[in-house]
Amino acid sequence: SPAETANFNSTSTDDAAATATTVAAASTVAPLHNCTLSETSSTQLCVFPSYYSMFCILVLIGIILHGQNTFLQKVILLAAMVAFQIGSNYFFIRESMQCERYFSGVFPGGNPQFGLLGPSTLLLFVALSLTFLAFYMEKASKVLFIWKKEVESQKETASDIRRRNEALVYNILPPHVASHFLGNRKRQHEELYSQSYAEVGVLFASMPNFSEFYCEDDVNKQGLECLRFLNEVISDFDALLELPKFKEVIKIKTIGSTYMAASGLDPNFVATIKPSDPIEVRWKHLDVLIEFAMEMKKALTGINEQSFNHFVLKMGVNHGPITAGVIGARKPHYDIWGNTVNVASRMESTGRAGFIQVTEETTHILQHFGYIFEQRGLVSVKGKGQLMTYYLLGKSTTGANYPSGLPPFENSVMEPLKEVDEEKEEEIHEGQVNLDMDETNETEGLLKKEDVQNGVIVNPTVPSEEQENLL
Numbered sequence: 001s002p003a004e005t006a007n008f009n010s011t012s013t014d015d016a017a018a019t020a021t022t023v024a025a026a027s028t029v030a031p032l033h034n035c036t037l038s039e040t041s042s043t044q045l046c047v048f049p050s051y052y053s054m055f056c057i058l059v060l061i062g063i064i065l066h067g068q069n070t071f072l073q074k075v076i077l078l079a080a081m082v083a084f085q086i087g088s089n090y091f092f093i094r095e096s097m098q099c100e101r102y103f104s105g106v107f108p109g110g111n112p113q114f115g116l117l118g119p120s121t122l123l124l125f126v127a128l129s130l131t132f133l134a135f136y137m138e139k140a141s142k143v144l145f146i147w148k149k150e151v152e153s154q155k156e157t158a159s160d161i162r163r164r165n166e167a168l169v170y171n172i173l174p175p176h177v178a179s180h181f182l183g184n185r186k187r188q189h190e191e192l193y194s195q196s197y198a199e200v201g202v203l204f205a206s207m208p209n210f211s212e213f214y215c216e217d218d219v220n221k222q223g224l225e226c227l228r229f230l231n232e233v234i235s236d237f238d239a240l241l242e243l244p245k246f247k248e249v250i251k252i253k254t255i256g257s258t259y260m261a262a263s264g265l266d267p268n269f270v271a272t273i274k275p276s277d278p279i280e281v282r283w284k285h286l287d288v289l290i291e292f293a294m295e296m297k298k299a300l301t302g303i304n305e306q307s308f309n310h311f312v313l314k315m316g317v318n319h320g321p322i323t324a325g326v327i328g329a330r331k332p333h334y335d336i337w338g339n340t341v342n343v344a345s346r347m348e349s350t351g352r353a354g355f356i357q358v359t360e361e362t363t364h365i366l367q368h369f370g371y372i373f374e375q376r377g378l379v380s381v382k383g384k385g386q387l388m389t390y391y392l393l394g395k396s397t398t399g400a401n402y403p404s405g406l407p408p409f410e411n412s413v414m415e416p417l418k419e420v421d422e423e424k425e426e427e428i429h430e431g432q433v434n435l436d437m438d439e440t441n442e443t444e445g446l447l448k449k450e451d452v453q454n455g456v457i458v459n460p461t462v463p464s465e466e467q468e469n470l471l
């Protein structure tokens with residue numbers, strides 16, 4: 001009644017005063033209500049209790065949007081919150097909820113139960129909707145998670161394939177050429193990669209008695225065992241190239257049982273070299289190439305010992321300008337061409353088993369690094385005429401043998417040298433003898449001082465009949 005409404009006294013705050021005014025105004029419109037407020041209750045009672053339910057909805061939204069929890073956890077939290085709020089609505093603030101509509105003056109008439117049921121129903125409805133939303137969010141996040149995992153594994157596979165491809169390219173091509181091809185993605189198929197070099201060392205090393213060893217009978221499983229052996233030998237040579245000291249040496253290819261390698265092809269090294277640099281700097285890579293050839297010999301000796309074979313290397317080395325390039329769009333192959341390569345090949349083919357044959361010009365360079373040579377004589381090389389060639393015998397341990405200076409043999413200790421007599425050489429060609437420098441009688445192997453002039457033995461071994469035929 002209006003009189004009862006008048007009992008509603010404002011609290012000391014301005015808000016309460018305003019509310020009281022609203023309530024008073026409402027009461028004039030719809031006076032028939034059972035909501036009474038005593039003086040004490042007016043200070044204690046919440047005038048808008050449905051705000052609790054609204055706040056609860058905000059919390060529910062927060063629970064749903066919080067990504068860390070699982071769907072089940074969210075539903076349990078949601079149900080607990082809703083149960084708690086509806087329970088509170090019914091048991092703790094029931095009265096004020098019923099009267100809220102009346103006090104607020106928005107819906108002063110009607111059933112007071114609406115004030116109680118309205119927020120609770122809204123709460124239930126929102127909770128239900130949020131449950132569906134959480135369900136679909138969970139489903140979507142599961143799908144996204146699976147997609148993410150798939151993308152990650154595909155990315156991993158792609159980078160793994162890329163790594164393998166790169167390793168393959170680096171195995172097929174020298175590092176600087178591989179970097180060129182891997183870095184240049186817009187390469188045309190027909191585009192030719194070529195590079196000219198002025199100062200390169202070229203080595204050919206063959207096993208002359210391998211062709212006799214190779215036979216396609218049942219014992220050898222139609223040649224498979226021979227190939228297995230060859231693979232072992234070549235792989236051991238390849239393994240030498242992994243050593244840091246041979247990083248200047250690049251394997252070009254194998255031609256049957258012939259191993260072809262070159263030095264001085266690294267553009268980074270070439271860029272640092274000036275024509276005015278001393279020979280020891282410019283041709284250090286040739287020294288490394290010869291050391292590599294020596295190591296190849298040792299490796300083959302080791303294999304011979306294990307397999308009771310008697311293979312010997314016949315090697316030829318030359319130096320000079322070459323052109324390097326990669327041929328072919330499919331199965332590309334890095335190779336070197338030029339007269340230098342042809343002569344190096346001839347040095348090998350006309351050489352002698354167990355020896356490294358070099359041209360006179362090459363001895364002039366290698367003497368700076370302390371190598372000792374034996375003059376072989378004139379060799380007829382196709383397209384070049386008669387070439388004076390030398391067998392490389394070893395390296396002085398005390399340094400260079402300058403062609404124009406005093407030979408340093410006075411104080412130097414020579415590595416044991418090989419002496420191959422005609423008879424032995426024939427045996428070697430027949431694959432019967434293991435020609436090993438270390439096996440040579442040391443007194444026989446040591447050079448006589450008077451035989452050596454400027455690092456060259458001037459008392460050459462006469463080429464065998466077989467060699468003459470080869471020439």
Ligand SMILES: Nc1ncnc2c1ncn2[C@@H]1O[C@H](COP(=O)(O)OP(=O)(O)OP(=O)(O)O)[C@@H](O)[C@H]1O
Nearest residue numbers: 255260335336337338341342343344345346382383
């Ligand atoms: N890039 C290379 N790879 C392998 N071998 C090479 C390469 N370049 C040249 N040679 C070899 O050098 C040798 C000398 O070559 P050259 O051009 O002087 O004569 P050729 O007439 O081609 O050879 P042949 O007389 O053996 O037929 C040849 O046996 C050739 O196989």
